[in-house]
Amino acid sequence: xxxxxxxxxxWIEVEGTSATVGITDYAQGQLGxxxxxxxxxxxxxxxxxxxxxxxxxxxxxxxxxxxxxxTVSEGNAALADDPALVNSDPEGSGWVFKLTLNDPSELDGLxxxxxxxxxxxxx
Amino acid sequence: xxxxAEPEIVSDTNNQTEQTLPLDGxxxxxxxxMVPFAxxxxxxxxxxxxxxxxxxxxHAGLFDVSxxxxxxxxxxxxxxxxxxxxPGDIAGLGEGxxxxxxLLNAGGGIMDDLMITRTPxxxxxxxxxxxxxxxxAHLTASLPASLELNHLEDRALLALQGPEAVDALASIIxxxxxxxxxxxxxxxxxxxxxxxxxSGYTGxxxxxxxxxxxxxERLASQLNALDMVKPIGxxxxxxxxxxxxxxxxxxxxxxxxxxxxxxxxxxxxxxxRADAGFPGAERILAELADGPARLRVGLSVExxxxxxxxxxxxxxxxxxxxxxSGGFAPSVGAPVAMGYVTAGSAAPxxxxxxxxxxxxxxxxxxxxxxxxxxxVRKGAAK
Numbered sequence: 001x002x003x004x005x006x007x008x009x010x011w012i013e014v015e016g017t018s019a020t021v022g023i024t025d026y027a028q029g030q031l032g033x034x035x036x037x038x039x040x041x042x043x044x045x046x047x048x049x050x051x052x053x054x055x056x057x058x059x060x061x062x063x064x065x066x067x068x069x070x071t072v073s074e075g076n077a078a079l080a081d082d083p084a085l086v087n088s089d090p091e092g093s094g095w096v097f098k099l100t101l102n103d104p105s106e107l108d109g110l111x112x113x114x115x116x117x118x119x120x121x122x123x
Numbered sequence: 124x125x126x127x128a129e130p131e132i133v134s135d136t137n138n139q140t141e142q143t144l145p146l147d148g149x150x151x152x153x154x155x156x157m158v159p160f161a162x163x164x165x166x167x168x169x170x171x172x173x174x175x176x177x178x179x180x181x182h183a184g185l186f187d188v189s190x191x192x193x194x195x196x197x198x199x200x201x202x203x204x205x206x207x208x209x210p211g212d213i214a215g216l217g218e219g220x221x222x223x224x225x226l227l228n229a230g231g232g233i234m235d236d237l238m239i240t241r242t243p244x245x246x247x248x249x250x251x252x253x254x255x256x257x258x259x260a261h262l263t264a265s266l267p268a269s270l271e272l273n274h275l276e277d278r279a280l281l282a283l284q285g286p287e288a289v290d291a292l293a294s295i296i297x298x299x300x301x302x303x304x305x306x307x308x309x310x311x312x313x314x315x316x317x318x319x320x321x322s323g324y325t326g327x328x329x330x331x332x333x334x335x336x337x338x339x340e341r342l343a344s345q346l347n348a349l350d351m352v353k354p355i356g357x358x359x360x361x362x363x364x365x366x367x368x369x370x371x372x373x374x375x376x377x378x379x380x381x382x383x384x385x386x387x388x389x390x391x392x393x394x395x396r397a398d399a400g401f402p403g404a405e406r407i408l409a410e411l412a413d414g415p416a417r418l419r420v421g422l423s424v425e426x427x428x429x430x431x432x433x434x435x436x437x438x439x440x441x442x443x444x445x446x447x448s449g450g451f452a453p454s455v456g457a458p459v460a461m462g463y464v465t466a467g468s469a470a471p472x473x474x475x476x477x478x479x480x481x482x483x484x485x486x487x488x489x490x491x492x493x494x495x496x497x498x499v500r501k502g503a504a505k
Contacts, residue, residue: 031170032168032171032173033171033173033451034356035429035451035458036427036428036429036451038428038459038480054480056428056429056451057171057172058173058176058358058362058450058451058453059172059358059361059450060168061429064451077256080427083427108164
């Protein structure tokens with residue numbers, strides 16, 4: 001399993017052609033209290049960099065982009081009742097959706113954990 | 124990840140030109156997240172909007188609202204002159220009393236909402252930060268030359284709000300307990316005169332404190348040192364006022380909305396209705412007599428998905444209005460909103476829908492406020 005990060009503050013953990021996507025701890029800290037997450041339905045086709053989900057804090061709605069292209073296999077149903085999981089465990093149980101990758105080579109341009117940390121430190 | 128809906132409280136000011144306010148360094152030292160608002164760098168939150176909001180409803184929160192305009196008008200018959208610009212009874216305002224009022228344009232639209240206090244020396248106005256320079260230009264152009272208008276830029280403005288606000292402030296200045304809602308007076312804090320009113324923008328009991336800018340940090344620190352007080356950012360200020368059903372200028376009120384449409388008929392004094400001597404009286408009196416075509420209403424939102432400013436409101440397939448404020452209401456535990464709907468859709472209990480990202484969200488017209496006001500009024504047990 002390998003975890004990658006985007007400069008839009010999503011993470012994607014890949015195992016074979018399956019992947020799980022969420023937002024980073026840095027992102028949840030910036031957003032503040034999450035009160036609603038709109039997860040994509042299974043079967044939704046997403047494209048790299050395109051809208052895939054929406055997280056809403058008390059103040060604002062923010063798009064989550066698909067880190068890579070693929071087909072959504074599952075949205076995190078637990079977020080319907082407990083959207084604050086994105087705050088309390090953003091890179092674990094607060095994941096947002098799972099997808100099947102179209103083209104694993106799209107992962108090549110993403111950051112690893114160390115590179116992402118360096119990116120965040122520079123913000 | 125990026126914002127697809129602008130935070131309601133964050134105005135579209137150019138962040139290259141933000142000015143700083145007297146407490147700027149104080150906020151940063153306390154870990155505030157600063158954002159551009161009304162041309163200033165302002166704290167939107169410290170520990171988090173939800174926790175700050177709930178703290179104010181149960182304890183006492185300290186807000187820096189120094190971006191707001193503080194204006195003193197002095198001279199003969201200033202009250203009568205100001206009545207030409209607002210629909211309120213200013214001549215009948217007793218010393219040490221304040222009143223919510225509205226600056227109206229010739230068409231009866233709202234240029235700003237404001238507080239007017241009669242002090243021993245003149246009329247003290249507090250206006251919205253985002254439009255204060257336009258307000259001052261309008262006042263200067265409209266009031267007779269015999270009056271003097273001073274923009275009190277050397278004063279900061281703090282608000283202390285919540286059920287424990289009175290205990291907090293009285294621990295420093297005991298006699299503030301004598302004020303009741305919408306009363307104000309000068310109080311000495313050591314040697315510094317503070318102008319304090321029992322008023323606010325949260326629906327809670329509380330105070331607004333005008334303090335010389337040079338002493339603002341010392342006062343804020345003294346209040347913040349109390350166990351029951353925490354600093355509160357603009358984010359919670361917005362969610363608190365939304366729950367309290369209080370309109371935000373530039374969002375729920377603007378130059379096109381009249382006081383009647385805005386649900387603010389309480390601000391149109393009886394005597395003023397008879398004299399019709401305020402801007403836009405023709406439109407406003409007609410709306411009072413016949414009812415307005417549209418009305419600001421509260422909206423309960425079904426489910427958990429927030430409905431935000433700009434969303435269109437439908438009754439079946441017919442568009443009937445627009446959301447002007449909306450978000451998650453921490454004390455309600457659900458999203459709430461305010462918006463304008465046509466008169467036929469404005470009755471409490473009316474089932475409507477808002478369209479958000481192509482989906483319809485069920486709404487119900489609700490009686491404002493969403494959270495009961497807890498003002499300490501005259502005659503109430505202290």
